[in-house]
Amino acid sequence: MMSFFVFPRISGRYARLLIATILMAFLLVMTTAAAPAQAAQADDNYPSDAEVAATLEPVILSESRRGDVATISIEIPVGADTFTSSNRPNMNWGSDPNLRVGFNLTQGNGAERIYLFFSVASIPSGATVQSARLRAFLNGSSPNGDAPMGLLARFLNSPWDAATLTWANYTPSWGAEIGVGQVPATTGWIEAEIGGAVQEWVSGTRANNGILIQGDETPQQRERVFTAINANDGLHPRLIVTYDITIDTTPPTSRVTALPQWSPGTFTVNWTGSDNPGGSGIRHYDVQFRSNGGEWQNWQTATTATSATFTGQNNNLYEFRVRAVDNANNVEAFPNDPEASTRVDTIPPSASMNSLPQFTFSSNFIVTWSGTDAGSGIAHYDVEYQVNNGPWQAFISTTTSSSGQVTGAVAGSTYGFRVRAVDRVGNVQAFSLGSQAETTISIGDPDAFIVPFNPALATQNVFVVQWDGTPTPGTTITSYDVQYRFNDGPWQTWLSNFPGTSQQFTAQNGDGSYAFQVRARDSGGRLSNFRGGPASSIAVDTQAPFITVRGYLSIIGSD
Structure with missing residues (x-):
């Protein structure tokens, strides 16, 4: 197994150890692999990253305990990998079985960069990473006999998708360098230490968006080719992570x-x-x-x-x-x-308007309602009204009251009301289609008048006086007050609270002119104004010869 080490810029004993290891790696290089064939396009005959990754699981390689600390080594397969090429900026290599880095001149790929992603979700967030070795299988190099190529690994600051990634559509803001190392022109497993990066991912101090690997991008035929997860041959990249975790024996x-x-x-x-x-x-x-x-x-x-x-x-x-x-x-x-x-509670409450009289004799009146709920209880009511069967309008909304004051109602209009209830868990009663209570506004006083005398002459001192009245809607005339006056003198009460509409009158003042006026009292207790009306006077002449009234002349006063 050939090894190269990607390491942070460190000094002292650790730097000397790393340098010694690299020198040993160079001494172990026995052969140089022939340059691999240069891929012109991705091979769609291979499975996708996701398809292969679904068959791979992290594997615990070893586990040991020292007191309450466990040391665990785990192998984590790559979750996604691909590469991009500068001269084929819109080409996606997500289904290619190889990962290429460096510069490809033969097939015109141009500069090539590798992208790798490893999920560290299987490592507890409180773990202390002792080491994390990135292993990748180098299956080809060019040119033959090439000197070791320097590779640079960087953090990525944004996510990417191997199935869609191209050179053109992903220009990430690169993060800090992870390290630099040399890859010889050989075949076999290559290793790099990236423990610091994995620790940041595990602890959450850095978002895990994977890493970018760059090689020598000088325009020349010089590249390194690694086996991708799509090859599905077990030679995919992987992480070998060794970490310590304090043993937890206390239940949450x-x-x-x-x-x-x-x-x-x-x-x-x-x-x-x-x-x-x-x-x-x-x-x-x-x-x-x-x-x-x-x-x-x-x-x-x-x-x-x-x-x-x-x-x-x-x-x-x-x-x-x-x-x-x-x-x-x-x-x-x-x-x-x-x-x-x-x-x-799934059942809406029930509410209804309390009944109103057919007629209301004021422009201001009170409406009331009530409701019941067998569950959570009524939270509030919504009340609507309509005028003369017109559109429904909000009267009171989200009220906990059970009554409301109507003001400014219009005489002769009919007002309808409906209510719905909402309970404490939000079940809403549906409004009724029609009104649950309605009333017609009856405002004004009754009217009364003297029935015209015909003829307007009485030859006896006893005669019948008649009157009539008009009530407001919803009321009846209950009684009348009738007054008279003689020869334009002062008005005098004749009848009070009289229920009828006619009565015999005796002209106690003798012959002369008698005028009459009447007012009505309705069942609502309202009084009309006194009014006589046309032909509400009669002349009394009991002495012959009798005068027959032929007509009336207007009297025009003068100053």
Whole structure:
């Protein structure tokens, strides 16, 4: 096995060791491989990175313990790899079985750069990386007998996709250098130490977007060719990571977040958890529920989520509990008692308007309503109104009151009302199609008048006086007040609260002119103004010869 080392810029004893190792590697080079064929395009006959990666798993190579510290060596297969070429800027090499770096002059690829990505999710975030060796299989070099080529590895600051990556569509902001090393023109496994980079990925101090490898990009035929994951021959790149982790023997803790007393048919359950300081961290949760005090049932198992949506049935009581499992496989015990409970309410409340009189005798009036709910209870009401069967309009919204004041209602208009209720979990009653209560506004006073005398002459001192009245809508005339005056004298009361519309009158003042006026009183207690009307006067002449009235002349006053 041939080895080259990519290392950070360090000095002292470690630098001398690395230099010595590199020299030994050069001494071990026995043969120089022939230059590989220059690929002109990606080979679509090979599987994709994702297809091969799905068949590969990290493998633990060794594990040992010293007290409460475990040292683990693990082999992590490459998750994605490809290369790009400057002279074929729109070419994607994601399905090519090779990874090329350097400069390809023969086939016109130009400068070539390798991209590698390794997932370190299988290493606990609290691990201390002792070493991380990047291994790649070198299957060809050019030119023959070439001197070792210097390679530079860099962090990448943004993600990429091997299936779509090209030289043209990915111009990342490069991160810091990981290290520099030399690759001889040979065949076999090549190794490079990148422990510092892996430690940053594991601890989360740097986002893991993989690495970029650059070689000698001087325009000449000089490149190194490695086997890609697409070759599917077991010679794919890999990481050999050795790390220390403190053994965690303490189970984590978790709890379901409290729920309201009532919930809708579908609601969210949340839970939280934490591991002991320095612990391995929570791997997953198991959540159970039971209905109406029955047996506990598994609901969410081995989930990394901290919330989920639950659907229940009306009026059932649901209880929940959770346990956590950490990365050291310490399992928290389920609590004996539920940690959160709620009862489901799926039925909307019911509300209706209280009845109104057919007629309302004021432009200001009060409407009332009421509602019931067998579950979570009514949270608020929405009330709408319409005028003369017109469009519905908001009257009062989101109110907890059970009454409202109407002001400025228009006389003669009919007002309709409807109400809906919303309960505490958000179930909404549908509005009725029509009004639940309505009333017509009846405003104004009744009217009354004297029925015209015909003839307007009485030859006896006793005669009949008639009157009539018009009530406002929704009322009746209950009584009349009638006054008279003699020869334009002062008005005098004749009848008060009289229920009828005619009465015999005795002209006690003798012959002369008698005028009459009347007012009406309705069932609402309102009074009209006194009014006589045309021909509301009569002349009394009981002495012969009698005068026959032929007509009336207007009297025009003068100053």
